[in-house]
Amino acid sequence: MLQNILLVRKIYASEEHKMMKAMIQEFIANEVLDQVDEWEKKGMVSREIWKRAGELGLLCMDMPEIYGGGGLDFTFNALFIEEFAKKGISGPGFSLHSDIVAPYLLNYGTEAQKQKYLPLMAKGEFITAIGMTEPNCGSDLKALRTTAVDKGDHYLVNGQKTFITNGFMCDMAIVAVKTNPNTEEEGVTLLIMESSMEGFTKGIPFKKIGMKAQDTCELFFDNVKVPKESRLGDEKMGFKIMMKELARERLTVGIFAVATAEGAIESTVQYTTQRTAFNTPIAEFQNTQFKLAECSTQMQIHQTFLDRCIELLVDHKLTSESASMIKYSATDMCGSVVDECLQLFGGYGYMWDYPIARMYADNRVARIYAGTNEIMKILIARGLFKDILK
Ligand SMILES: Cc1cc2nc3c(=O)[nH]c(=O)nc-3n(C[C@H](O)[C@H](O)[C@H](O)COP(=O)(O)OP(=O)(O)OC[C@H]3O[C@@H](n4cnc5c(N)ncnc54)[C@H](O)[C@@H]3O)c2cc1C
Structure with missing residues (x-):
């Protein structure tokens, strides 16, 4: 039908793309579709589906193999997003994890940060999120109020994020904070924060008008000690x-x-x-x-x-x-x-x-x-x- 009239997409022309497409379609048909109702009732997907996607090599597909990725290019990630979208499945926040968080680490992380997180992310054993938005600011990101005060070998982080995709299930989030608050050196900095850190808590997933199986929630930071080596990039580069x-x-x-x-x-x-x-x-x-x-x-x-x-x-x-x-x-x-x-x-x-x-x-x-x-x-x-x- 629609395929009869659409232009052939050169970006997906290779045999590798065709095989990947068939594998993704099989994964969706056999392991995803019949779980959607249950996930929607719970307001989140299962941890098993993350691990299964990892096992099949569907996460972090364009990350280098030395970090556990697939060593492919972004067209494979795009194919994965598309097959879910075509079926109307929005629950698993795979794309935020593979297409947004992973490149932050790859492009700005230290070698130690890449080695620590990317292989776990590719396996689906570590679920990740990104925290920029706050209750008082979304579009105007520079106005964010979460602070990270320099305490020598660590930052002391206080504040709150909201509307965070994968927020409830996340094991780690890249969080935008203000370093050197209220000084001339004040600026936005990114920190890698693990949800197991003391003082890092999560709200319950929001009830939304759609994307009901996606665990969008608030994150709270109450005197969280974040080691300096968990800074992503330089101060003020965020x-x-x-x-x-x-x-x-x-x-x-x-x-x-x-x-x-x-x-x-x-x-x-x-x-x-x-x-x-x-x-x-x-x-x-x-x-x-x-x-x-x-x-x-x-x-x-x-x-x-x-x-x-x-x-x-x-x-x-x-x-x-x-x-x-x-x-x-x-x-x-x-x-x-x-x-x-x-x-x-x-x-x-x-x-x-x-x-x-x-x-x-x-x-x-x-x-x-x-x-x-x-x-x-x-x-x-x-x-x-x-x-x-x-
Ligand atoms: C389901 C969901 C998932 C999300 N996931 C994440 C996530 O994972 N991580 C994260 O950090 N954030 C996330 N967000 C937050 C999202 O990015 C913000 O909601 C969005 O950027 C808008 O910010 P806001 O809600 O504060 O709206 P506001 O900034 O308050 O904007 C309100 C209205 O004012 C308009 N407006 C604002 N400034 C201007 C201007 N200068 N000129 C004209 N119009 C303007 C906006 O376009 C909008 O229509 C998520 C949100 C939702 C709903």
Whole structure:
């Protein structure tokens, strides 16, 4: 169906990609799909599924083999994200772990930090999170209030983070803090904080309108002693590092959005072919055909730009502006495609058992997290006017 009209994706053309795709699809069909209801009831996935993904080599696929990774390139990570998105599965926070936390360590960690964490992460034995947002600041990250006071061989950390993906299950989080607070040397610094550290506690997972199997929660730090060797990068480098790494995070959100739209269209084509009204398959109404034609066109246009962005990331050339463009435009597109598709399901589209309903609820947040779509437009405009306006 949809595959009949889509452009062939060169980024996934190799035999290795085809084999990986088949393995991921098998993993989802045999080990993930029938657990989703249970995970949603608990508000989190199981630790076993993390270990199983690790065993299959599906975590940290683009990390070097010397650190336990797959030694592959990012296109394999992208494929993994897409197969989950197409089926409307948002529970396991694998992508945040493999595509966001792992590169922070690889790119800015010391050799000891890489050796300590990356192999455990690749095995799924250590679940990770990233803590930037606080109750008083999300978009305006520089305003964060969590402090890390220098105590010689360690920092004393106090503060709070909120909306943290993998927060409840995490064994380790990269946390943005203010070092040298209220002095001229004040700045944002990143620390590697293990959840077993004394004074590190977690809230219960939030009840959300979607992504119900993902354990989003608050993290609290009460006089947590963090050894100096757990600093990631230099003091005051945190903001710069986050701005650089956020391009990749935004790309992953774009990947999830485009694949969700593809999955939504595919399942709507199938549904409308089977469902009848007035003795006619819904698919035969011109409205259905026009809506799905429009959705497919939008999805294809975004997929083409997305593939270019993935290639650029693999070549270390993805700019902040392109990452912002794909993030905001693909998530807006996904929102409207899923909405149109749900409409074509009629009342069944509103029922939780139908993946289209989950896609509808799950993807609303994509326009908010990893930087809101409004912030993406600010970043794109900043690039446009860089040499003109102060
Ligand atoms: C399910 C979920 C998972 C998340 N996971 C993580 C995570 O793992 N780690 C983490 O650190 N954070 C995480 N977040 C937080 C997320 O990144 C923030 O919610 C997001 O960046 C927005 O920040 P905020 O909620 O404080 O909104 P605010 O910054 O308060 O923004 C509110 C509104 O104001 C608009 N706005 C703000 N500034 C401007 C401006 N200058 N111009 C125009 N409009 C503006 C915004 O676009 C938005 O519409 C998660 C959030 C959710 C909901």
